Amino acid sequence: MKTFVLGGGCFWCLDAVYQMTKGVHSVVSGYTGGRIANPSYDAICSGTTGHAEVVSVTFDEAVIPEDVILDMFFIQHDPTTLNRQGYDTGTQYRSSMFYSNVDEEAAFRAAIVRNQPLWADPIVTEVAPLGVIYEAEYYHQDFYAQRPEVGYCQVIINPKIAKVRKHYARWLTA
Template identity: 85%
Template sequence: MKTFVLGGGCFWCLDAVYQMTRGVQSVVSGYTGGALPNPSYDQICSGMTGHAEIVQVTFDENIIPSETILDMFFVQHDPTTLNRQGYDTGTQYRSSMFYRDESEEAEFRAAIVRNQPLWKDPIVTEVTRLGTIYEAENYHQDFYAQRPEVGYCRVIINPKIAKVRKHYAKWLTA
């Protein structure tokens, strides 16, 4: 098993896509990249903690290649906007990848280069050494699957799922 820590704006969006991806064993929403220990969602939303909303995606490389997990990341959010995804603005929504070692850093940087041709503007995804991860509150876990009727899910997440499905349908379970 391998785990990537990725931030692409609201963690609900990344969670929704990876939860329905073949070979993904778990997705845990959380926070990392800041200075405040044990931050709450309200503190994160202030934009003052330095943390990013992230997901920890644990997957089986024998089922889905790590390159596919990363390429899906670059399709499901806009990695060219600094500290924003759609209507969500602030450093907590930054496009980010948190690596554990030099090998993972190289893999992340290669994914940026590989995916740059998909975007007109430069990719501004932050690649940073992973620090402490704080798990988000329970109501953030598996948010989309539990509340698909919520407006945010229908208006923001459903189009992202459709975009990923267009390019990666063979990897999705639903």
């Protein structure tokens, strides 16, 4: 098993896609990359903590290659916008990849190079060492599966799922 910690805007979006990906064993929404311990969602939203909303994606490389996990990351959000994804703005929504060793850092940097041709503007995804991950509040976990009827899910997440499905259908369970 391998775990990647990725931030691509609101963690609900990444969670929704990776929850339906073959070989993914768990997805946990959380916060990392900031300056304070045990931040709350309200503190994160204030923009003063420095944390990014992230997901920890644990997957089985025998089922799904790490390159597919990373390429799915780059297709489901806009890695060329600094500190925003659509209407969500602030440093907590930055495109980010947090590595725990040199092999992960190399894989993340290679994924950026590999995916740059898909975007007209430069990819601005932060690649940084992984610090402490603080698990988000219970109501953020598996948000899309629990509340697919919510407006944000309908308007923001569903189009991202459709985009991933278009390119990676063989890797999705649903």
